[in-house]
Amino acid sequence: RKEVEQDPGPFNVPEGATVAFNCTYSNSASQSFFWYRQDCRKEPKLLMSVYSSGNEDGRFTAQLNRASQYISLLIRDSKLSDSATYLCVVNFVAGGTSYGKLTFGQGTILTVHP
């Protein structure tokens, strides 16, 4: 089983749609959670961190469910510019210390069309 699993998609949605991505992780000792965005042939960039209480940044909402080991990303009012690959990222803890190593899911492809 992969340590971080995502539905690879692709998700094809019209402008203005709401779309949700899910991600599961296998290590219950995981400490930190993130969503990164990667445009085609470009480097990944941090989109947002995911906090236990859930957090929102404009049209983007991230949720964490530690009991189910599940992370989600909701995008409202999709724009053409949201087309990208969204990477679920987890920081695992070893020996009680976070080493700052990130484990990446394989990514979910989103295409927003006119």
Place this chain on the structure above:
Amino acid sequence: DADVTQTPRNRITKTGKRIMLECSQTKGHDRMYWYRQDPGLGLQLIYYSFDVKDINKGEISDGYSVSRQAQAKFSLSLESAIPNQTALYFCATSGSGGPSYNEQFFGPGTRLTVL
């Protein structure tokens, strides 16, 4: 100027050749990482370094070696390149303290093709 730079950006080489990929950063970060990305597999960690004297193997270190020449420089070598090392390679950095120390900043990537 970019904070994390990689050279070369593209490289085509032949099986058995030695290749070095360079990474430099101006962010003042202690931690540096090398990843490879293959379609459908996501990013896989090759090696990482938490300071100049620290080198650690990642998930897929076989066939690779690294050198941390200075805080700002971290190079990846393929001693004898093989075709299944054809991939997109990313260097990344992160800080070692504070609330955002887990955020990693990536270079633009090096596209390597081994024939």
